[in-house]
Amino acid sequence: xxxxxxxxxxxxxxxxxxxxxxxxxxxxxxxxxxxxxxxxxxxxxxxxxxxxxxxxxxxxxxxxxxxxxxxxxxxxxxxxxxxxxxxxxxxxxxxxxxxxxxxxxxxxxxxxxxxxxxxxxxxxxxxxxxxxxxxxxxxxxxxxxxxxxxxxxxxxxxxxxxxxxxxxxxxxxxxxxxxxxxxxxxxxxxxxxxxxxxxxxxxxxxxxxxxxxxxxxxxxxxxxxxxxxxxxxxxxxxxxxxxxxxxxxxxxxxxxxxxxxxxxxxxxxxxxxxxxxxxxxxxxxxxxxxxxxxxxxxxxxxxxxxxxxxxxxxxxxxxxxxxxxxxxxxxxxxxxxxxxxxxxxxxxxxxxxxxxxxxxxxxxxxxxxxxxxxxxxxxxxxxxxxxxxxxxxxxxxxxxxxxxxxxxxxxxxxxxxxxxxxxxxxxxxxxxxxxxxxxxxxxxxxxxxxxxxxxxxxxxxxxxxxxxxxxxxxxxxxxxxxxxxx
Numbered sequence: 001x002x003x004x005x006x007x008x009x010x011x012x013x014x015x016x017x018x019x020x021x022x023x024x025x026x027x028x029x030x031x032x033x034x035x036x037x038x039x040x041x042x043x044x045x046x047x048x049x050x051x052x053x054x055x056x057x058x059x060x061x062x063x064x065x066x067x068x069x070x071x072x073x074x075x076x077x078x079x080x081x082x083x084x085x086x087x088x089x090x091x092x093x094x095x096x097x098x099x100x101x102x103x104x105x106x107x108x109x110x111x112x113x114x115x116x117x118x119x120x121x122x123x124x125x126x127x128x129x130x131x132x133x134x135x136x137x138x139x140x141x142x143x144x145x146x147x148x149x150x151x152x153x154x155x156x157x158x159x160x161x162x163x164x165x166x167x168x169x170x171x172x173x174x175x176x177x178x179x180x181x182x183x184x185x186x187x188x189x190x191x192x193x194x195x196x197x198x199x200x201x202x203x204x205x206x207x208x209x210x211x212x213x214x215x216x217x218x219x220x221x222x223x224x225x226x227x228x229x230x231x232x233x234x235x236x237x238x239x240x241x242x243x244x245x246x247x248x249x250x251x252x253x254x255x256x257x258x259x260x261x262x263x264x265x266x267x268x269x270x271x272x273x274x275x276x277x278x279x280x281x282x283x284x285x286x287x288x289x290x291x292x293x294x295x296x297x298x299x300x301x302x303x304x305x306x307x308x309x310x311x312x313x314x315x316x317x318x319x320x321x322x323x324x325x326x327x328x329x330x331x332x333x334x335x336x337x338x339x340x341x342x343x344x345x346x347x348x349x350x351x352x353x354x355x356x357x358x359x360x361x362x363x364x365x366x367x368x369x370x371x372x373x374x375x376x377x378x379x380x381x382x383x384x385x386x387x388x389x390x391x392x393x394x395x396x397x398x399x400x401x402x403x404x405x406x407x408x409x410x411x412x413x414x415x416x417x418x419x420x421x422x423x424x425x426x427x428x429x430x431x432x433x434x435x436x437x438x439x440x441x442x443x444x445x446x447x448x449x450x451x452x453x454x455x456x457x458x459x460x461x462x463x464x465x466x467x468x469x470x471x472x473x474x475x476x477x478x479x480x481x482x483x484x485x486x
Contacts, residue, residue, distance in 0.1 A: 021206025063207030
């Protein structure tokens with residue numbers, strides 16, 4: 001099967017554990033990697049045990065002093081080389097991602113470019129870890145502030161963006177001088193292993209980056225967090241799992257960054273350019289097939305433009321070509337697994353029971369693979385259960401409103417607060433609404449907000465800390481204050 005994988009992607013992908021610069025088969029057998037578009041196994045990847053994960057922590061700890069002492073320019077140049085290697089291998093990496101994740105090839109190619117950009121951005125940020133020197137107000141001494149690497153970092157990434165979520169954490173960690181152990185999602189370990197191999201080829205020393213795929217994430221991550229050598233946890237995933245990891249990390253007072261669930265509102269006001277709003281909705285909802293924490297989850301559309309918006313949006317979705325991500329011209333691939341498809345189907349059924357009107361889709365095609373048809377629901381009641389769930393699929397529930405304050409209140413009526421989208425021609429209104437929305441990020445007349453140069457993160461139950469931007473670098477540092485008298 002590995003040979004078949006190489007023939008399809010055009011690259012050889014490691015399938016073992018990476019610990020201390022050595023690839024190994026592991027002691028607990030393998031994990032099958034399933035192609036969501038065919039439901040066939042495409043590879044077998046080593047399955048790490050808790051003991052092997054702790055061994056990886058040891059390798060990262062041994063490599064930490066040397067990497068932390070490496071000049072920032074040298075660390076940055078290694079990341080820059082990794083960026084160039086990723087771009088050179090972009091087509092092969094994208095095809096690999098399609099096979100394990102299911103997304104359309106054009107989405108996978110876009111992700112590889114986005115993922116590589118984190119290495120380029122943090123290659124530049126590595127030399128910008130600034131400190132402060134100032135005189136104490138009393139005049140008695142100087143205040144010297146430094147930012148030092150936090151130490152060994154455990155990185156836990158999800159399946160929906162298997163390359164970008166790895167590079168968004170590895171990039172700033174390495175730039176800051178930290179060493180890492182990456183635990184990728186069991187559904188999509190191949191992209192993470194490929195990124196690790198690229199970092200090795202780029203000259204990152206053995207032990208600085210370690211990767212431990214596993215089918216038993218709970219015990220493996222818990223074992224690492226119980227190790228006193230681990231000083232940082234960076235997790236992207238569900239709020240439910242995030243709560244569990246925060247409790248576990250609290251036992252050792254581990255520095256935590258959490259990028260958790262979302263329930264993004266997409267607000268379209270009466271004066272909005274409806275065609276632009278539809279275009280933005282296509283990106284905000286359908287990027288990655290809706291399997292994104294930033295995906296527009298609830299569409300609040302002013303009654304004056306709701307008919308036009310819904311009809312045009314449904315027409316655009318109906319024109320999408322659904323199929324295996326590697327097939328020519330495919331716009332929308334399958335969902336990642338059968339459980340995700342079942343959840344999406346149940347949410348659509350509940351929305352129609354709650355009074356929503358099915359405009360488009362609402363079914364799973366009769367074919368192999370975990371496909372679900374693009375779906376639009378109109379006149380969904382503000383109390384419908386689907387509005388309280390992260391859909392993670394190609395489903396758009398439309399709620400109508402007539403009052404701005406009402407729209408803001410509905411948008412904020414969630415425990416999540418990751419991102420919001422606002423469409424209006426009135427910049428004053430757009431800024432006022434953005435300031436009133438309880439989310440860490442807002443896109444005004446834009447269907448995408450993610451940018452390696454910008455601080456990505458949420459409020460409320462959507463997480464702690466920021467990734468990307470200069471803030472993402474500081475997440476992997478500790479602040480040290482030194483009182484000096486000279």
